[in-house]
Amino acid sequence: MTERCELLITNVHAATMDPSLPGAYGAVEDAAVAVTGGRIVWLGPRTELPDTTPDEVVDGEGQWLTPGLVDCHTHLVYGGHRASEYARRLGGESYEEVARAGGGILSTVRATRAASAEQLYRAAEPRLRALMAEGVTTVEIKSGYGLDLDTELKQLRTARRLAQHHPVSITTTCLAAHALPPEYDGRVDEYIDLVCEEILPAVSKEQLADAVDMFCESIAFSVDQCRRVIDCAHKLDLPIKVHAEQLSSSGATAMAAAAGALSADHIEYITEMDVAAMAESGTVAVLLPGAFYTLRETRVPPVDRLRAAGVPMALSTDLNPGSCPIASLRLMMNMGCNLFGFTPAEALAGVTRAAARALGLCCSRGVLRAGLRADMVLWPMDTPDQLAYEVGALKPARIFLAGRTVGGRDVTAG
Ligand SMILES: O=C(O)CC[C@@H]1NC(=O)NC1=O
Numbered sequence: 001m002t003e004r005c006e007l008l009i010t011n012v013h014a015a016t017m018d019p020s021l022p023g024a025y026g027a028v029e030d031a032a033v034a035v036t037g038g039r040i041v042w043l044g045p046r047t048e049l050p051d052t053t054p055d056e057v058v059d060g061e062g063q064w065l066t067p068g069l070v071d072c073h074t075h076l077v078y079g080g081h082r083a084s085e086y087a088r089r090l091g092g093e094s095y096e097e098v099a100r101a102g103g104g105i106l107s108t109v110r111a112t113r114a115a116s117a118e119q120l121y122r123a124a125e126p127r128l129r130a131l132m133a134e135g136v137t138t139v140e141i142k143s144g145y146g147l148d149l150d151t152e153l154k155q156l157r158t159a160r161r162l163a164q165h166h167p168v169s170i171t172t173t174c175l176a177a178h179a180l181p182p183e184y185d186g187r188v189d190e191y192i193d194l195v196c197e198e199i200l201p202a203v204s205k206e207q208l209a210d211a212v213d214m215f216c217e218s219i220a221f222s223v224d225q226c227r228r229v230i231d232c233a234h235k236l237d238l239p240i241k242v243h244a245e246q247l248s249s250s251g252a253t254a255m256a257a258a259a260g261a262l263s264a265d266h267i268e269y270i271t272e273m274d275v276a277a278m279a280e281s282g283t284v285a286v287l288l289p290g291a292f293y294t295l296r297e298t299r300v301p302p303v304d305r306l307r308a309a310g311v312p313m314a315l316s317t318d319l320n321p322g323s324c325p326i327a328s329l330r331l332m333m334n335m336g337c338n339l340f341g342f343t344p345a346e347a348l349a350g351v352t353r354a355a356a357r358a359l360g361l362c363c364s365r366g367v368l369r370a371g372l373r374a375d376m377v378l379w380p381m382d383t384p385d386q387l388a389y390e391v392g393a394l395k396p397a398r399i400f401l402a403g404r405t406v407g408g409r410d411v412t413a414g
């Protein structure tokens with residue numbers, strides 16, 4: 001009696017990203033992958049494939065199969081744009097100067113508050129589709145351009161609606177502690193009261209957020225104010241993530257690690273102590289080379305120290321209208337190597353295994369292994385090194401979401 005499976009991919013090389021397998025990519029050459037019920041049920045050398053009766057067979061034609069890509073840090077639901085600010089920054093104004101002059105995040109807050117839910121949805125679609133076309137099968141989307149209850153809810157509902165109408169998994173994060181809204185000027189602690197006593201409870205009640213994030217920085221919120229947000233998130237049983245040490249060393253990463261944060265993000269200015277704290281807590285380092293590049297930062301995060309300490313390192317777009325209006329996770333892989341010193345294999349791990357961990361999803365995705373989701377991408381390439389090396393022309397041949405073909409050159413996007 002042969003086993004039935006829904007999908008069998010054969011004649012393919014698998015970059016499993018499974019750290020328990022040998023090699024930087026956990027590669028299984030000349031492999032076969034069997035899928036049933038949206039999950040991988042068998043993966044291994046084709047010659048060892050058990051007797052099986054597949055409903056559908058895909059000939060991998062000697063191409064490479066990777067886990068679906070995971071973009072673990074985006075702000076892609078927002079109104080308006082900040083092209084004029086970009087021109088001002090190119091003219092010499094700093095990100096902080098623009099922010100202190102009422103531009104920056106607050107400029108997007110005004111546009112997002114003014115936009116209807118439909119307008120936000122329509123504006124976000126092309127950004128999401130650009131990521132999906134590159135083989136991204138899981139995207140994290142933050143709020144943080146509302147800074148009031150109604151607009152934070154509007155952003156998060158829009159993110160949930162995008163997931164209902166696109167073949168992609170979306171996790172949401174409430175980033176109400178992103179900036180101080182103008183109506184609370186000079187009253188920061190009262191705004192944190194609003195975040196903890198109104199916004200987060202309402203978001204949690206409607207189950208609109210899978211995590212809580214905060215911007216701990218000199219131009220945003222202090223460690224003590226962020227600690228209040230963390231305590232509130234923990235009371236609501238929501239995991240936390242922290243925008244930390246982006247522009248200065250403030251103690252944010254140490255706070256995040258001590259609080260068991262899923263991730264500390266940006267972290268250009270982290271210290272040796274921070275690295276040790278992240279290694280101890282298992283907090284993932286989410287590195288955002290697109291923001292570093294766009295803001296023309298000069299302080300590079302200590303990737304060599306993070307690597308030596310065994311801190312998982314994710315890469316993400318940080319797709320947002322100010323510090324990184326770039327909707328390309330593959331470019332971030334290239335930047336992670338060129339600007340931050342990642343190896344190509346670390347870059348692929350950074351947008352699969354480590355990115356899934358940064359979302360608390362490493363038990364279901366980010367690695368090709370029996371039992372995990374069959375989120376997979378088939379690439380017409382000779383080596384997985386090409387994914388970080390090439391940008392623009394190397395496109396997915398086929399994209400699978402839970403074993404269902406949803407995009408790629410071979411098929412029109414679902
Ligand atoms: O400029 C923006 O709109 C968001 C920038 C983004 N948010 C944050 O906390 N750090 C960033 O780089």
Ligand SMILES: [Fe+3]
Nearest residue numbers: 073075243318
């Ligand atoms: Fe961000």
